[in-house]
Amino acid sequence: MPASLEEVRINGLPSFAYYIADFISKEEEQVLLDKIETSPKPRWKQLSRRRLQTWPSDLHKDALLGSPLPKWLTEPIIPRLLSCPISVEGGHDHHIFGDSPHGQPNHVLINEYLPGQGIMPHKDGPAYHPVVCTVSLRASLCLDIYGSKEDGATEEDPRWRVLQEPRSLLITTGDLYTEYLHGIQEVKEYTNLGPSTICNWDLLRSPHNIIDGRLERHTRTSLTYRDVLKVSRLSAKLMGKR
Numbered sequence: 001m002p003a004s005l006e007e008v009r010i011n012g013l014p015s016f017a018y019y020i021a022d023f024i025s026k027e028e029e030q031v032l033l034d035k036i037e038t039s040p041k042p043r044w045k046q047l048s049r050r051r052l053q054t055w056p057s058d059l060h061k062d063a064l065l066g067s068p069l070p071k072w073l074t075e076p077i078i079p080r081l082l083s084c085p086i087s088v089e090g091g092h093d094h095h096i097f098g099d100s101p102h103g104q105p106n107h108v109l110i111n112e113y114l115p116g117q118g119i120m121p122h123k124d125g126p127a128y129h130p131v132v133c134t135v136s137l138r139a140s141l142c143l144d145i146y147g148s149k150e151d152g153a154t155e156e157d158p159r160w161r162v163l164q165e166p167r168s169l170l171i172t173t174g175d176l177y178t179e180y181l182h183g184i185q186e187v188k189e190y191t192n193l194g195p196s197t198i199c200n201w202d203l204l205r206s207p208h209n210i211i212d213g214r215l216e217r218h219t220r221t222s223l224t225y226r227d228v229l230k231v232s233r234l235s236a237k238l239m240g241k242r
């Protein structure tokens with residue numbers, strides 16, 4: 001782990017973002033994949049271009065039901081995340097969720113993308129504190145960041161591309177949350193990847209895996225950690241019996 005997030009800041013983006021290539025070990029990655037794979041079948045929601053699990057539950061009117069995250073999703077990821085200060089001078093308490101209402105993420109989305117699958121450019125909306133922590137598993141993939149035109153439409157081409165390798169952590173904050181959109185292209189192979197097109201190129205673990213700018217897509221699973229602002233007082237149990 002870096003001594004502080006300053007060491008792993010992604011340059012060139014409009015607000016603070018960080019990339020830690022080796023955030024979890026191969027063993028930890030495998031434990032997570034086993035847990036995800038053995039989740040009860042109804043946990044998966046199949047969408048047209050990806051499938052997803054929502055933990056501890058879906059949001060109701062932008063609010064989370066009070067049930068905690070299961071331990072396999074919190075340990076070791078959340079303590080590790082909170083143990084990394086934003087800057088060395090800021091002190092050890094000053095971590096990335098220091099300003100969020102619950103001081104840590106309370107919600108995890110698990111997305112799985114097969115080659116050729118993706119997610120349209122979008123904003124994550126008002127339900128969450130504007131810090132997004134994404135742990136990637138199994139394969140690499142590009143997160144593309146788009147601006148908006150004056151009429152509100154999304155620009156055709158991404159302004160920035162962030163490459164996320166397996167076992168990495170990507171943290172995005174601020175305007176990247178509120179002003180810009182993010183998406184994953186529905187392609188089976190990326191081309192034209194390199195230091196001039198990938199803004200976290202100098203932070204990658206394995207840039208040598210990209211040959212002539214090409215990278216083949218494989219199944220990639222992501223864990224997206226966020227803090228839902230509103231937590232319902234009603235117990236999950238009560239709501240489950242609706």
Ligand SMILES: O=C(O)CCC(=O)C(=O)O
Pocket residue numbers: 109111119124134143182222224
């Ligand atoms: O899988 C990812 O890395 C992105 C997912 C995403 O943007 C979302 O679920 O809102």
Ligand SMILES: [Fe+2]
Pocket residue numbers: 122123124182
């Ligand atoms: Fe998103």
